[in-house]
Amino acid sequence: MKNLFGIMQGRLLPKYKGNYQAHPVGYWSKEFSLAREFGFDCIEFILDYDQNQKNPLLSESGLEKIQYHSNKSKILIKSVCADYFMKSPIFIDEKSIKRKNFFVLKKLIKNCQTIGVKDIVIPLVDNSSLLNCKKKKQSAKKFLNEITDEINLDVNICLETDLPPRDFYEFVNSINKPQIKINYDTGNSASLGYNFVEELDLYGHLVTNIHIKDRRFKGGSVKLGSGDCNFENFFKYLSTRNFDGIFILQAFRDNDAIKSLKPQYNFIRECIKKNFFNLEC
Secondary structure, three states: OOOOEEEEOOOOOOOOOOOOOOOOOOOHHHHHHHHHHHOOOEEEEEOOOOOHHHOHHHOHHHHHHHHHHHHHHOOEEEEEEOOHHHHOOOOOOOHHHHHHHHHHHHHHHHHHHHHOOOEEEEEEOHHHOOOOOHHHHHHHHHHHHHHHHHOOOOOEEEEEEOOOHHHHHHHHHHHOOOOEEEEEEHHHHHHHOOOHHHHHHHHHHHEEEEEEOEEOOOOOEEOOOOOOOOHHHHHHHHHHOOOOOEEEEOOOOOOOHHHHHHHHHHHHHHHHHHHOOOOOO
16 A cells, blocks of 8 residues: 655645644645645645634534534545644643643544544654753653553654654653654754654654644745755655655745645655655646
8 A cells, every 4th residue: 555645734725824833723624636736645634722612623513614624625534643732742740721621632533533533643852842841751752651541542642852862762762652653854853953864763663644834954944845854765765664644844935835835745746756666646
């Protein structure tokens, strides 16, 4: 079976309230037909903290709408990026916040399983970073253990962190739950100066979801191919690992979403076609 190749939600639409990445409240359904025209297989939905009550992922009627548009367009929803936990990190111990985080993630897991989502990405970067803080790691580990103990999971919880490779591997291993997997971000890794061979040699077997973007070392997002991620070598190496997960394009965008994405889409599809064994281009 070929790898699914998808797009991060909102990247084919006008920015929502000027945000670089956000669930486009009120017009999210328009993206399905655009994704099909581009040739994507799937869309990775976003759950934001702000206006989360308006997100279709959290209501029965919303789930029905998602399934309707998915069936109509043949665009799958196999992953969700839970940016909610960027603003309300899972390591917060304050009882009321922890209780709300637990409630939201439980509901998200239940609803994702209903519509066939396989990966829920929880970012532990920026405001939710675990870097250089043992207490945050312990609290996050406790939270994840509690959620996996309470719920019968048929979905992966994919962690994305800025931890150095060995620290990240040891953190995931310390949780020791089969449902805890890893999201790998090509741009963030390049920005941090990490080596993808070292990273994936350690925990590549746990990676089920890859975000494709480009960044310069210690810098922000740039157009694919203009940063410090060597995509040719990355995909050549990835072929040796028989990666069978999802690719999600999270490329740089400007105000004209389609115009800025087209050349990057063509660049990365060609790069994958030449260097990766398991994607039909």
